[in-house]
Amino acid sequence: MYYFQPGLNWALTDGVNLKLALTYYGFDNVKGAALDNSSGTNTLDGQGNLLYDYSSLSPSAQLDIDNPFNGLFNHASLFGEYINNPDPGSDNDGFLIGLAFGDKKVNAEGRWKAKYMYARLEKDAWPDTFPDSDRYGGKTNIKSHEVIVDYGLGKNTSLGLDYYYTKSLAKNSSGSEVPEHILQLDWVLKF
Structure with missing residues (x-):
């Protein structure tokens, strides 16, 4: 796998910033191959090998706002990402949209941040060895909050x-x- 990701970071106004990126993911020798650690959710041929290529384009965007709603929060973000695998004719799209608010960084006592994300990843949008393993065991063909x-x-x-x-x-x-429910508690130490 290789990728290329140009992007820009644009200060729209004081305290409002827009980040845009377009990523190309290239996969060589994937079509017709069996991948290690596959969750078995991509379309396979009669021999159990991948039927499609997975080279794809993925645009993404994030809008950051400092002190939105008259300072109700220190920071808020709207973000999203889309992916399309052009090889199969269907079940080839995925996206994630989300919202975050609170402090920009949680690096001191009393700082906090909350985030919500909705994701949908169709069967052949992405190789099933790479998705988030906490979302349905890393499978494709899912929708998630x-x-x-x-x-x-x-x-x-x-x-x-x-x-x-x-x-x-x-x-x-x-x-x-x-449905699958997962609840995780993390204690993070940065040094």
Whole structure:
């Protein structure tokens, strides 16, 4: 895998910043191959090898605002990313959209940040060896909600709570989407 990511960081006004990027992901010798650590959710040929190529384009954007809503929060961000694999004709898109608010960095006592993300990753949008392993075991063909709350305990140490609610886009044999709930508690020490 190789990638190329040009981007720009643009100060729109004092306290409002826009980041834009476009990433090209290139994969050589993937089509027709079996990948190590695959979760088995990409489309395979009759021999169990990947049916498609996974070279793709991924635009992303993030809008940062300092002291929004008359200083209700110190910082807020809106962000998103999209990916498209042009090789298959369907089930080839993925995206993530989100919102964060609170302090820009949680690096001191009493600082905090909350973040919400919604993600959808179709079956052949991305090789199933790379997705977030906390979202349905790293599988593709999922939709997911994630909520993160971080709180600063002291200088360079924080406590984080991370909740995932994920469903498969495919129905199981009873016709329902099987949900998965994950709750993680992280103690972070930076040194």
